[in-house]
Amino acid sequence: MKNLSRLLFAMLLVLGYSNANAQDENNPWQITIGANAVDFYPTGENAPLGDTFDEFFNVEDHWNILPSLSTISVSKYLGDGFSFGVAGALNKIDKWGDASVDDLSYYSVDGTIKYSLGNLLNSNTLEPYLGAGGGYTWVDEVGAGTVNGTLGLNVWFNENIGLTLQSAYKHAFEDYLQTHFQHTVGISIKFGGTDTDGDGIYDKDDACPDVAGLPEFDGCPDTDGDGIQDSKDDCPNEPGLAEFNGCPDSDGDGVPDHLDECPTVAGLKALAGCPDADGDGVADKDDKCPNEAGPAANNGCPWPDRDGDGVLDKDDNCPDVKGTVANNGCPEVSEAVQKTLNEYAKTILFDTGKSTIKNESAKVLSDITAILKEYTNSKFTIEGHTDSTGSAKLNQSLSEARALSVKEYLVKNGIDEFRLSALGYGKDRPIDTNKTRKGRANNRRVEINLVKE
16 A cells, blocks of 8 residues: 555656646647556576677566556656656566566556657657656665666557657666666657647647638638638738739639729720720720720710711811811801901981980891801990091980990891991091082991901
8 A cells, every 4th residue: 555655756846847837839748548567587697788688588487577557657748859767666576587476566656768760760659768867766665766768669550640669678776676768669649739729730830820721821721722822812811813912803804803903804904904996995884885985074975076077066166057176176267258248238227316216127127136146155345336427525425325236236136246346436437528418328238247366
Protein backbone atom coordinates (compact mmCIF):
# COMPACT_ATOMS: atom_id res chain seq x y z
CA MET A 1 0.00 0.00 0.00
CA LYS A 2 2.93 2.25 0.80
CA ASN A 3 4.44 1.65 -2.62
CA LEU A 4 1.09 2.28 -4.31
CA SER A 5 1.02 5.67 -2.58
CA ARG A 6 4.41 6.41 -4.05
CA LEU A 7 3.18 5.64 -7.55
CA LEU A 8 0.11 7.83 -7.05
CA PHE A 9 2.40 10.60 -5.86
CA ALA A 10 4.42 10.20 -9.05
CA MET A 11 1.25 10.55 -11.11
CA LEU A 12 0.35 13.75 -9.26
CA LEU A 13 3.74 15.12 -10.22
CA VAL A 14 2.99 14.27 -13.84
CA LEU A 15 -0.41 15.98 -13.74
CA GLY A 16 0.97 18.97 -11.91
CA TYR A 17 3.66 19.41 -14.52
CA SER A 18 1.07 19.45 -17.30
CA ASN A 19 0.06 22.97 -16.20
CA ALA A 20 3.56 24.30 -15.74
CA ASN A 21 4.39 25.51 -19.26
CA ALA A 22 2.64 27.35 -22.05
CA GLN A 23 2.14 25.69 -25.40
CA ASP A 24 4.82 26.28 -28.01
CA GLU A 25 4.06 23.89 -30.88
CA ASN A 26 1.13 22.01 -32.32
CA ASN A 27 0.13 19.12 -30.06
CA PRO A 28 2.89 19.81 -27.55
CA TRP A 29 1.71 17.21 -25.07
CA GLN A 30 2.41 13.49 -25.34
CA ILE A 31 1.06 10.79 -23.05
CA THR A 32 2.30 7.21 -23.32
CA ILE A 33 0.59 4.23 -21.68
CA GLY A 34 2.04 0.75 -21.89
CA ALA A 35 4.12 -1.98 -20.29
CA ASN A 36 7.68 -2.08 -19.04
CA ALA A 37 10.39 -4.69 -18.60
CA VAL A 38 13.23 -4.46 -16.04
CA ASP A 39 16.57 -6.20 -16.68
CA PHE A 40 19.11 -6.49 -13.81
CA TYR A 41 21.65 -8.38 -15.93
CA PRO A 42 24.63 -7.97 -15.80
CA THR A 43 25.17 -6.97 -12.21
CA GLY A 44 28.91 -7.60 -12.13
CA GLU A 45 31.63 -5.14 -11.37
CA ASN A 46 32.47 -4.68 -15.06
CA ALA A 47 29.20 -2.88 -15.76
CA PRO A 48 28.55 -0.55 -17.42
CA LEU A 49 31.76 -0.54 -19.46
CA GLY A 50 32.36 -4.23 -19.57
CA ASP A 51 29.41 -6.56 -19.64
CA THR A 52 26.57 -4.09 -19.73
CA PHE A 53 25.07 -5.20 -23.04
CA ASP A 54 25.92 -8.87 -22.56
CA GLU A 55 22.77 -10.87 -23.30
CA PHE A 56 20.89 -7.61 -23.78
CA PHE A 57 18.08 -9.31 -25.69
CA ASN A 58 17.82 -12.41 -23.47
CA VAL A 59 14.17 -11.73 -22.70
CA GLU A 60 13.32 -15.13 -21.34
CA ASP A 61 16.14 -15.36 -18.77
CA HIS A 62 16.58 -11.78 -17.66
CA TRP A 63 13.59 -9.55 -18.39
CA ASN A 64 11.00 -8.94 -15.68
CA ILE A 65 7.74 -8.23 -17.45
CA LEU A 66 4.45 -7.33 -15.82
CA PRO A 67 1.84 -8.40 -18.41
CA SER A 68 -0.50 -5.49 -17.79
CA LEU A 69 -0.61 -1.69 -17.85
CA SER A 70 2.50 -0.87 -15.87
CA THR A 71 3.90 2.45 -17.08
CA ILE A 72 2.62 5.92 -17.87
CA SER A 73 4.46 9.04 -18.97
CA VAL A 74 3.63 12.58 -19.88
CA SER A 75 5.97 14.87 -21.80
CA LYS A 76 5.84 18.46 -23.01
CA TYR A 77 7.57 19.86 -26.05
CA LEU A 78 9.90 22.74 -25.12
CA GLY A 79 11.10 23.81 -28.55
CA ASP A 80 14.02 23.21 -30.90
CA GLY A 81 13.50 19.44 -30.68
CA PHE A 82 13.66 19.28 -26.88
CA SER A 83 10.93 18.02 -24.58
CA PHE A 84 10.66 17.18 -20.92
CA GLY A 85 8.76 14.23 -19.55
CA VAL A 86 7.87 12.53 -16.30
CA ALA A 87 7.22 8.77 -16.16
CA GLY A 88 5.98 6.40 -13.51
CA ALA A 89 6.27 2.60 -13.64
CA LEU A 90 5.64 -0.49 -11.50
CA ASN A 91 6.79 -4.09 -11.91
CA LYS A 92 7.41 -7.43 -10.15
CA ILE A 93 10.97 -8.67 -9.97
CA ASP A 94 11.58 -12.43 -10.01
CA LYS A 95 14.80 -12.41 -12.06
CA TRP A 96 17.88 -10.72 -10.65
CA GLY A 97 20.50 -11.29 -13.27
CA ASP A 98 21.00 -15.07 -13.37
CA ALA A 99 19.42 -15.50 -9.94
CA SER A 100 15.79 -15.94 -9.02
CA VAL A 101 14.10 -13.82 -6.36
CA ASP A 102 10.75 -13.91 -4.68
CA ASP A 103 8.49 -11.36 -6.43
CA LEU A 104 10.10 -8.15 -5.32
CA SER A 105 8.07 -5.02 -5.91
CA TYR A 106 9.47 -2.34 -8.25
CA TYR A 107 8.40 1.31 -8.49
CA SER A 108 10.06 4.19 -10.29
CA VAL A 109 9.52 7.87 -10.99
CA ASP A 110 11.81 9.47 -13.58
CA GLY A 111 12.24 12.81 -15.26
CA THR A 112 13.84 12.94 -18.69
CA ILE A 113 14.91 15.63 -21.13
CA LYS A 114 14.59 14.21 -24.62
CA TYR A 115 15.94 15.43 -27.94
CA SER A 116 14.16 14.37 -31.10
CA LEU A 117 16.15 13.21 -34.10
CA GLY A 118 13.08 13.21 -36.33
CA ASN A 119 14.26 16.18 -38.37
CA LEU A 120 17.35 14.26 -39.41
CA LEU A 121 15.17 11.60 -41.05
CA ASN A 122 12.79 14.16 -42.56
CA SER A 123 9.97 11.74 -41.78
CA ASN A 124 6.52 12.22 -40.32
CA THR A 125 6.41 8.58 -39.27
CA LEU A 126 9.73 7.63 -37.63
CA GLU A 127 11.02 9.79 -34.79
CA PRO A 128 14.07 8.48 -32.92
CA TYR A 129 15.16 10.37 -29.82
CA LEU A 130 17.84 10.49 -27.13
CA GLY A 131 17.27 11.34 -23.49
CA ALA A 132 18.99 12.02 -20.22
CA GLY A 133 17.67 12.55 -16.76
CA GLY A 134 17.24 11.06 -13.34
CA GLY A 135 14.75 9.66 -10.93
CA TYR A 136 14.10 7.48 -7.96
CA THR A 137 13.54 3.73 -7.90
CA TRP A 138 12.21 1.51 -5.11
CA VAL A 139 12.82 -2.25 -5.03
CA ASP A 140 10.94 -3.98 -2.26
CA GLU A 141 10.80 -0.92 0.05
CA VAL A 142 14.44 0.07 -0.61
CA GLY A 143 14.92 3.17 -2.76
CA ALA A 144 17.78 5.00 -4.39
CA GLY A 145 18.32 7.80 -6.86
CA THR A 146 19.37 7.03 -10.42
CA VAL A 147 20.85 8.85 -13.39
CA ASN A 148 19.37 7.71 -16.65
CA GLY A 149 20.30 7.57 -20.32
CA THR A 150 17.54 6.88 -22.82
CA LEU A 151 17.25 5.75 -26.43
CA GLY A 152 13.79 5.57 -27.97
CA LEU A 153 11.71 5.55 -31.13
CA ASN A 154 8.24 6.92 -31.83
CA VAL A 155 6.43 5.36 -34.77
CA TRP A 156 3.52 7.70 -35.63
CA PHE A 157 0.49 6.17 -37.30
CA ASN A 158 -1.02 9.61 -37.84
CA GLU A 159 -0.61 13.10 -36.43
CA ASN A 160 -1.79 12.12 -32.97
CA ILE A 161 -1.34 8.38 -32.33
CA GLY A 162 1.79 6.26 -32.42
CA LEU A 163 3.83 3.44 -30.91
CA THR A 164 6.73 4.23 -28.56
CA LEU A 165 9.67 1.90 -27.95
CA GLN A 166 12.25 2.93 -25.35
CA SER A 167 15.25 1.54 -23.45
CA ALA A 168 16.61 3.41 -20.45
CA TYR A 169 19.95 2.73 -18.76
CA LYS A 170 19.50 3.52 -15.05
CA HIS A 171 22.65 3.90 -12.93
CA ALA A 172 21.99 3.83 -9.18
CA PHE A 173 23.80 6.11 -6.71
CA GLU A 174 23.59 3.50 -3.91
CA ASP A 175 25.32 0.10 -3.82
CA TYR A 176 22.22 -1.65 -2.61
CA LEU A 177 20.36 -0.80 -5.85
CA GLN A 178 22.10 -2.22 -8.85
CA THR A 179 22.40 -0.59 -12.27
CA HIS A 180 19.77 -1.94 -14.66
CA PHE A 181 17.83 -1.42 -17.86
CA GLN A 182 14.16 -0.51 -18.09
CA HIS A 183 12.47 -1.13 -21.44
CA THR A 184 9.02 0.23 -22.25
CA VAL A 185 6.57 -0.20 -25.06
CA GLY A 186 3.35 1.75 -25.24
CA ILE A 187 0.77 3.64 -27.19
CA SER A 188 1.46 7.38 -27.40
CA ILE A 189 -1.07 10.11 -27.94
CA LYS A 190 -0.10 13.68 -28.87
CA PHE A 191 -2.56 16.42 -27.99
CA GLY A 192 -2.91 20.01 -26.85
CA GLY A 193 -2.98 21.79 -30.18
CA THR A 194 -5.86 24.26 -30.61
CA ASP A 195 -7.89 24.43 -33.81
CA THR A 196 -10.70 26.85 -32.99
CA ASP A 197 -12.34 26.79 -36.41
CA GLY A 198 -11.92 23.04 -36.97
CA ASP A 199 -10.25 23.36 -40.35
CA GLY A 200 -7.36 21.04 -39.48
CA ILE A 201 -4.88 23.90 -39.13
CA TYR A 202 -3.79 24.73 -35.62
CA ASP A 203 -4.37 28.25 -34.41
CA LYS A 204 -0.67 29.04 -34.13
CA ASP A 205 -0.29 28.38 -37.85
CA ASP A 206 -3.75 29.62 -38.82
CA ALA A 207 -3.90 33.14 -40.27
CA CYS A 208 -7.69 33.03 -39.80
CA PRO A 209 -8.11 30.98 -36.60
CA ASP A 210 -11.79 31.80 -36.14
CA VAL A 211 -12.92 30.95 -39.68
CA ALA A 212 -12.50 27.55 -41.33
CA GLY A 213 -10.14 27.78 -44.29
CA LEU A 214 -7.70 25.97 -46.53
CA PRO A 215 -4.08 24.89 -45.97
CA GLU A 216 -2.88 26.68 -49.11
CA PHE A 217 -4.14 29.95 -47.64
CA ASP A 218 -2.73 29.33 -44.14
CA GLY A 219 -6.18 28.49 -42.82
CA CYS A 220 -8.03 31.40 -44.43
CA PRO A 221 -11.19 30.72 -46.44
CA ASP A 222 -11.91 30.98 -50.15
CA THR A 223 -15.71 31.08 -50.04
CA ASP A 224 -16.31 31.19 -53.78
CA GLY A 225 -13.59 28.65 -54.62
CA ASP A 226 -11.86 30.81 -57.22
CA GLY A 227 -8.38 30.27 -55.82
CA ILE A 228 -8.22 33.70 -54.18
CA GLN A 229 -8.56 33.87 -50.44
CA ASP A 230 -11.41 36.01 -49.15
CA SER A 231 -9.18 38.65 -47.54
CA LYS A 232 -7.68 39.42 -50.97
CA ASP A 233 -10.90 38.84 -52.91
CA ASP A 234 -12.94 41.94 -53.76
CA CYS A 235 -15.87 39.64 -54.59
CA PRO A 236 -15.55 36.81 -52.02
CA ASN A 237 -18.96 35.31 -52.77
CA GLU A 238 -18.62 35.17 -56.57
CA PRO A 239 -15.97 33.16 -58.45
CA GLY A 240 -13.77 35.54 -60.37
CA LEU A 241 -10.39 36.17 -61.92
CA ALA A 242 -7.08 36.99 -60.28
CA GLU A 243 -6.57 39.99 -62.59
CA PHE A 244 -9.74 41.51 -61.15
CA ASN A 245 -8.94 40.61 -57.52
CA GLY A 246 -11.38 37.71 -57.55
CA CYS A 247 -14.28 39.47 -59.26
CA PRO A 248 -16.03 38.04 -62.33
CA ASP A 249 -16.23 39.60 -65.80
CA SER A 250 -19.33 37.94 -67.22
CA ASP A 251 -19.24 39.63 -70.62
CA GLY A 252 -15.46 39.37 -71.05
CA ASP A 253 -14.96 43.03 -71.88
CA GLY A 254 -12.15 43.60 -69.41
CA VAL A 255 -14.36 45.44 -66.92
CA PRO A 256 -15.24 43.39 -63.78
CA ASP A 257 -18.96 43.02 -63.13
CA HIS A 258 -18.99 45.12 -59.96
CA LEU A 259 -17.60 48.07 -61.96
CA ASP A 260 -19.46 47.25 -65.17
CA GLU A 261 -22.63 49.27 -65.76
CA CYS A 262 -23.57 46.78 -68.49
CA PRO A 263 -22.26 43.47 -67.04
CA THR A 264 -24.09 41.18 -69.51
CA VAL A 265 -23.07 42.99 -72.71
CA ALA A 266 -19.48 43.49 -73.82
CA GLY A 267 -18.57 47.15 -73.94
CA LEU A 268 -15.79 49.68 -73.61
CA LYS A 269 -13.67 50.44 -70.58
CA ALA A 270 -14.03 54.15 -71.26
CA LEU A 271 -17.82 53.77 -70.94
CA ALA A 272 -17.75 51.61 -67.77
CA GLY A 273 -18.21 48.41 -69.75
CA CYS A 274 -21.18 49.57 -71.88
CA PRO A 275 -21.31 49.33 -75.69
CA ASP A 276 -21.42 52.27 -78.12
CA ALA A 277 -22.79 50.94 -81.41
CA ASP A 278 -22.55 54.22 -83.33
CA GLY A 279 -19.17 55.21 -81.87
CA ASP A 280 -20.29 58.67 -80.82
CA GLY A 281 -18.94 58.39 -77.28
CA VAL A 282 -22.40 58.00 -75.74
CA ALA A 283 -23.17 54.56 -74.24
CA ASP A 284 -26.07 52.81 -75.95
CA LYS A 285 -27.99 52.71 -72.69
CA ASP A 286 -27.93 56.52 -72.58
CA ASP A 287 -28.09 57.06 -76.34
CA LYS A 288 -31.53 57.97 -77.69
CA CYS A 289 -30.17 57.31 -81.19
CA PRO A 290 -27.85 54.31 -80.59
CA ASN A 291 -27.39 53.57 -84.29
CA GLU A 292 -26.83 57.17 -85.41
CA ALA A 293 -23.86 59.19 -84.19
CA GLY A 294 -24.66 62.32 -82.31
CA PRO A 295 -23.26 64.57 -79.56
CA ALA A 296 -23.69 63.84 -75.86
CA ALA A 297 -25.32 67.26 -75.48
CA ASN A 298 -28.22 65.97 -77.57
CA ASN A 299 -28.39 62.52 -75.88
CA GLY A 300 -26.41 60.86 -78.64
CA CYS A 301 -28.67 62.07 -81.46
CA PRO A 302 -27.59 64.34 -84.33
CA TRP A 303 -28.82 67.90 -84.07
CA PRO A 304 -31.93 68.46 -86.21
CA ASP A 305 -32.36 71.03 -88.96
CA ARG A 306 -36.11 71.23 -89.28
CA ASP A 307 -36.17 73.87 -91.97
CA GLY A 308 -33.34 72.29 -93.96
CA ASP A 309 -31.41 75.53 -94.35
CA GLY A 310 -28.08 74.06 -93.29
CA VAL A 311 -28.17 75.71 -89.87
CA LEU A 312 -28.76 73.26 -87.01
CA ASP A 313 -31.79 74.00 -84.89
CA LYS A 314 -29.60 74.62 -81.84
CA ASP A 315 -27.89 77.45 -83.72
CA ASP A 316 -30.87 78.48 -85.84
CA ASN A 317 -32.63 81.63 -84.68
CA CYS A 318 -35.43 80.72 -87.03
CA PRO A 319 -35.56 76.89 -86.81
CA ASP A 320 -38.90 76.61 -88.59
CA VAL A 321 -38.17 79.09 -91.39
CA LYS A 322 -35.55 78.46 -94.02
CA GLY A 323 -32.86 81.08 -93.85
CA THR A 324 -29.20 81.61 -94.48
CA VAL A 325 -26.09 80.65 -92.58
CA ALA A 326 -24.98 84.27 -92.62
CA ASN A 327 -28.19 85.33 -90.89
CA ASN A 328 -28.09 82.54 -88.23
CA GLY A 329 -30.68 80.46 -90.02
CA CYS A 330 -33.17 83.25 -90.55
CA PRO A 331 -34.25 84.51 -93.97
CA GLU A 332 -32.57 87.69 -95.13
CA VAL A 333 -34.56 90.69 -96.38
CA SER A 334 -33.43 91.18 -99.93
CA GLU A 335 -33.43 94.49 -101.82
CA ALA A 336 -36.40 93.25 -103.78
CA VAL A 337 -38.36 92.56 -100.59
CA GLN A 338 -37.32 95.93 -99.19
CA LYS A 339 -38.50 97.60 -102.38
CA THR A 340 -41.81 95.76 -102.26
CA LEU A 341 -42.38 96.81 -98.64
CA ASN A 342 -41.88 100.45 -99.45
CA GLU A 343 -44.03 100.24 -102.54
CA TYR A 344 -46.80 98.87 -100.33
CA ALA A 345 -46.11 101.37 -97.57
CA LYS A 346 -46.38 104.33 -99.94
CA THR A 347 -49.94 103.31 -100.77
CA ILE A 348 -51.15 103.53 -97.17
CA LEU A 349 -53.78 106.25 -97.08
CA PHE A 350 -54.58 108.57 -94.17
CA ASP A 351 -57.39 110.99 -93.56
CA THR A 352 -56.36 114.50 -94.60
CA GLY A 353 -54.24 116.17 -91.95
CA LYS A 354 -54.68 113.20 -89.61
CA SER A 355 -52.93 109.93 -88.63
CA THR A 356 -56.06 107.84 -89.07
CA ILE A 357 -55.57 105.08 -91.64
CA LYS A 358 -58.27 104.85 -94.25
CA ASN A 359 -60.19 101.58 -94.57
CA GLU A 360 -59.12 101.09 -98.16
CA SER A 361 -55.52 100.58 -96.91
CA ALA A 362 -56.44 97.35 -95.11
CA LYS A 363 -55.40 95.18 -98.06
CA VAL A 364 -51.97 96.70 -98.41
CA LEU A 365 -51.38 96.57 -94.65
CA SER A 366 -52.32 92.87 -94.67
CA ASP A 367 -49.72 92.28 -97.39
CA ILE A 368 -47.10 94.15 -95.40
CA THR A 369 -47.95 92.10 -92.29
CA ALA A 370 -47.52 88.85 -94.22
CA ILE A 371 -44.09 89.89 -95.46
CA LEU A 372 -42.90 90.90 -92.00
CA LYS A 373 -44.03 87.54 -90.60
CA GLU A 374 -41.72 85.78 -93.06
CA TYR A 375 -38.73 87.53 -91.53
CA THR A 376 -39.32 86.87 -87.84
CA ASN A 377 -35.78 87.71 -86.81
CA SER A 378 -35.56 91.04 -88.64
CA LYS A 379 -36.25 94.47 -87.21
CA PHE A 380 -37.79 97.33 -89.12
CA THR A 381 -38.17 101.07 -88.81
CA ILE A 382 -41.49 102.66 -89.77
CA GLU A 383 -40.76 106.18 -90.99
CA GLY A 384 -43.32 108.94 -91.51
CA HIS A 385 -42.72 111.79 -94.03
CA THR A 386 -44.70 114.90 -95.14
CA ASP A 387 -44.48 117.58 -97.82
CA SER A 388 -43.50 121.14 -97.04
CA THR A 389 -47.01 122.48 -96.77
CA GLY A 390 -47.74 123.93 -93.36
CA SER A 391 -45.52 124.57 -90.43
CA ALA A 392 -42.50 122.37 -89.73
CA LYS A 393 -43.77 121.63 -86.23
CA LEU A 394 -47.11 120.44 -87.51
CA ASN A 395 -45.48 118.32 -90.21
CA GLN A 396 -43.11 116.74 -87.69
CA SER A 397 -45.91 115.86 -85.32
CA LEU A 398 -48.06 114.49 -88.13
CA SER A 399 -45.23 112.31 -89.52
CA GLU A 400 -44.56 110.81 -86.10
CA ALA A 401 -48.24 110.10 -85.52
CA ARG A 402 -48.69 108.39 -88.88
CA ALA A 403 -45.60 106.20 -88.34
CA LEU A 404 -46.86 105.24 -84.89
CA SER A 405 -50.32 104.49 -86.28
CA VAL A 406 -48.85 102.03 -88.78
CA LYS A 407 -46.76 100.39 -86.04
CA GLU A 408 -49.79 99.96 -83.82
CA TYR A 409 -51.70 98.36 -86.67
CA LEU A 410 -48.93 95.87 -87.38
CA VAL A 411 -48.50 94.97 -83.68
CA LYS A 412 -52.23 94.47 -83.36
CA ASN A 413 -52.03 92.04 -86.29
CA GLY A 414 -49.30 89.80 -84.84
CA ILE A 415 -45.96 91.53 -85.34
CA ASP A 416 -43.75 91.65 -82.24
CA GLU A 417 -43.58 95.30 -81.13
CA PHE A 418 -39.91 94.86 -80.20
CA ARG A 419 -39.16 94.30 -83.88
CA LEU A 420 -40.65 97.68 -84.84
CA SER A 421 -39.76 101.29 -84.18
CA ALA A 422 -41.65 104.38 -85.34
CA LEU A 423 -39.94 107.60 -86.36
CA GLY A 424 -41.21 110.87 -87.89
CA TYR A 425 -39.06 113.05 -90.16
CA GLY A 426 -41.62 115.69 -91.12
CA LYS A 427 -40.60 117.50 -94.33
CA ASP A 428 -36.87 116.90 -93.85
CA ARG A 429 -36.43 113.92 -96.21
CA PRO A 430 -38.30 114.61 -99.43
CA ILE A 431 -37.90 112.26 -102.36
CA ASP A 432 -39.44 114.65 -104.88
CA THR A 433 -40.02 118.36 -105.39
CA ASN A 434 -42.56 120.13 -103.24
CA LYS A 435 -43.33 122.62 -106.03
CA THR A 436 -45.73 120.35 -107.84
CA ARG A 437 -48.78 118.49 -106.69
CA LYS A 438 -47.33 115.17 -107.82
CA GLY A 439 -44.06 115.83 -106.08
CA ARG A 440 -45.78 116.78 -102.83
CA ALA A 441 -47.91 113.60 -103.08
CA ASN A 442 -44.73 111.51 -103.36
CA ASN A 443 -43.23 113.21 -100.34
CA ARG A 444 -46.30 112.43 -98.18
CA ARG A 445 -45.41 108.80 -97.52
CA VAL A 446 -44.64 106.01 -95.06
CA GLU A 447 -41.51 103.85 -95.48
CA ILE A 448 -40.72 100.50 -93.82
CA ASN A 449 -36.95 99.95 -93.78
CA LEU A 450 -34.84 97.03 -92.52
CA VAL A 451 -32.68 97.81 -89.50
CA LYS A 452 -29.19 96.51 -90.29
CA GLU A 453 -27.23 95.27 -87.29
